[in-house]
Amino acid sequence: MDTAKIIDGKAISAKINEENALEVARLARECNVQPGLAVVLVGEDPASQVYVNMKVKKCHELGIFSDKRVLSKDATMEEVLTLVHELNNDPKINGILVQSPPPPQIDEEKIIAAISPNKDVDCFNAVNVGKMLTGDNSGFLPCTPYGVMQLLKHSGVDACGKHAVVLGRSNIVGKPMMAMLVQKHAGANATVTVCHSRTQNLKEYTRSADILIAAIGIPEFVKGDMIKEGAVVMDVGINRVEADNERGYKLVGDVDYAACAGKASLITPVPGGVGPMTIAMLMDNTIKACKMQNNLI
Ligand code: NDP
Numbered sequence: 001m002d003t004a005k006i007i008d009g010k011a012i013s014a015k016i017n018e019e020n021a022l023e024v025a026r027l028a029r030e031c032n033v034q035p036g037l038a039v040v041l042v043g044e045d046p047a048s049q050v051y052v053n054m055k056v057k058k059c060h061e062l063g064i065f066s067d068k069r070v071l072s073k074d075a076t077m078e079e080v081l082t083l084v085h086e087l088n089n090d091p092k093i094n095g096i097l098v099q100s101p102p103p104p105q106i107d108e109e110k111i112i113a114a115i116s117p118n119k120d121v122d123c124f125n126a127v128n129v130g131k132m133l134t135g136d137n138s139g140f141l142p143c144t145p146y147g148v149m150q151l152l153k154h155s156g157v158d159a160c161g162k163h164a165v166v167l168g169r170s171n172i173v174g175k176p177m178m179a180m181l182v183q184k185h186a187g188a189n190a191t192v193t194v195c196h197s198r199t200q201n202l203k204e205y206t207r208s209a210d211i212l213i214a215a216i217g218i219p220e221f222v223k224g225d226m227i228k229e230g231a232v233v234m235d236v237g238i239n240r241v242e243a244d245n246e247r248g249y250k251l252v253g254d255v256d257y258a259a260c261a262g263k264a265s266l267i268t269p270v271p272g273g274v275g276p277m278t279i280a281m282l283m284d285n286t287i288k289a290c291k292m293q294n295n296l297i
Contacts, residue, residue, distance in 0.1 A: 004233070004264040005155075012154045013147075013276040017062060020283050024063040027290065035290035036065035037121065037282075038087045040098040042080060042106055043073035048099045055097075058279050064286055065092060073103050080106055081114055088116040094289040095121030097282070100172075118293060121285035124172070133179045138292075140285045145177040147277025148213060148234050149187060155266055157211065157232050159190035165209035167222070167254070169196045173215040173236055181211075202226075214254035224259035233260055233267040236274045 027033050037059050041052045052068060059066035067090075069083060080098070087096045096119045098111050112120075117127035123142040131139030141149075152159060164181045168174035174194060181190040193205050206212055206226040214222050215236035227233060237254025253270030261267055268274055291297040 004261045004267040006261075007151050007155050007234075007266050007268045007273060009147075009151060009268060009273040009276045012151060013280040015154075016150065016277075016280045017058070017283065020280075020287055021062045023287055027287075027296075028063070031294065031296060033290060033294050033296075034063070034065050034092075035094050035286045036067065036090075036092045037095045037097070037286045038067040038069060038090070038093045040069045040071070040080070040083060040087075040096070042071045042075050042098070042102045045101070048101075052099050055279055055282060058283055059286075062283055064283060067093060075103075075106070077106060077110065080111055084111060084114045088114075088119060093119065094293055095119050095282075095286040097122045119289060121282060121289055123176070123285070129171075129176070132176060135183050135185065140288065141180065141281070142172060142176045143278045143281040143285065144173050144215075144236060144274065145180050146281040146284075147274055148177060148236065149180055150281065151234065151268065151274065151277060152211070152232070153187050155232075157266065159188055159211060162190050162210035163193065163208055164190035164211040164213065165193045165195060165205050166213045166215065167195050167202075167206070168215035168217075168236075169194050170215065177213055177215065216254050218254055219252045220254070220256040220259075222255040222260060224256065224263055227260055227263055229263055230265045231263070233264040234274060235268050235270050237270060238275060 039052050039055050056066045056068050087093050096115050102108055112124045115125055117125050120128050121140055123140040128139035159181055166174050166177045178192050178194045181188055182192045195202055195205050203226050207228050209231055211232045213234045219239040219241050235253035235255040239252050240249045241252050243250035251271050
């Protein structure tokens with residue numbers, strides 16, 4: 001097999017963002033509404049600050065109103081819940097996200113449950129998770145697996161009838177990925193296997209995957225001998241490893257790219273693969289939330 005074709009998440013997300021910017025402009029022009037996203041950061045975690053700022057910046061680029069709220073690292077549950085209730089009732093805000101992970105005194109589950117399902121653009125709330133599972137499209141889809149589905153679609157990969165193997169069963173990636181791939185929907189309809197840390201003979205499963213989705217958080221875990229010739233390899237992982245450069249680190253995925261690129265038919269790089277899609281899908285969900293709340297869909 002020749003070297004795999006790269007799935008360019010940067011280019012695909014740029015196209016989706018461009019279309020969404022046009023849609024935001026149309027909503028302003030024809031409906032006199034502007035989508036609004038509130039991003040709540042509790043504490044000073046440096047990585048969370050970077051993610052929050054990236055989301056705010058993307059809102060700005062697309063013409064979406066953004067409201068960044070920063071609470072101190074000592075904020076109480078009551079303070080965070082009060083803010084969530086305020087945002088739930090704010091008509092300028094269509095989507096709310098509370099950046100994960102919050103400090104230890106904050107019960108993330110309770111915060112997620114307090115976000116109005118109509119504004120839960122991260123799709124962490126049980127109402128939206130349930131809708132996703134039952135195939136009810138009146139809710140939202142979780143941004144990272146939604147981004148993977150979009151990458152498959154834009155790369156001409158139809159998962160129908162294929163064996164898709166998901167490595168990882170987290171609530172934010174693995175489990176929703178499984179649920180989305182198995183739906184009786186165009187682009188999905190896959191036969192899905194989910195693997196995790198207790199899976200025995202993991203390689204047997206990964207080697208039979210037509211589509212392999214790696215989301216386990218171990219740098220370069222998937223080696224060349226773990227994939228089938230011609231497989232489509234989607235790497236969700238974002239891991240920092242030491243590197244001999246100015247920053248002292250580089251980002252790698254959960255897939256050993258150099259080892260797998262010669263064998264896969266299509267592969268996502270890290271960075272520049274799944275990563276940029278997550279924010280693009282967050283913007284997409286915020287626009288959908290705005291339309292739903294204004295009875296435009
Ligand atoms: P979690 O740590 O929550 O979950 C990891 C999963 O991998 C668990 O289900 C775990 O199994 C499984 N696992 C761990 N070790 C093994 C192993 N040796 N063999 C098989 N399975 C194993 O991670 P996330 O889902 O949150 O994230 C996964 C990766 O994706 C990370 O690198 C993260 O940075 C990245 N990520 C990227 C995003 C993006 O925007 N592109 C967004 C979110 C995450 P068990 O359940 O048994 O413990």
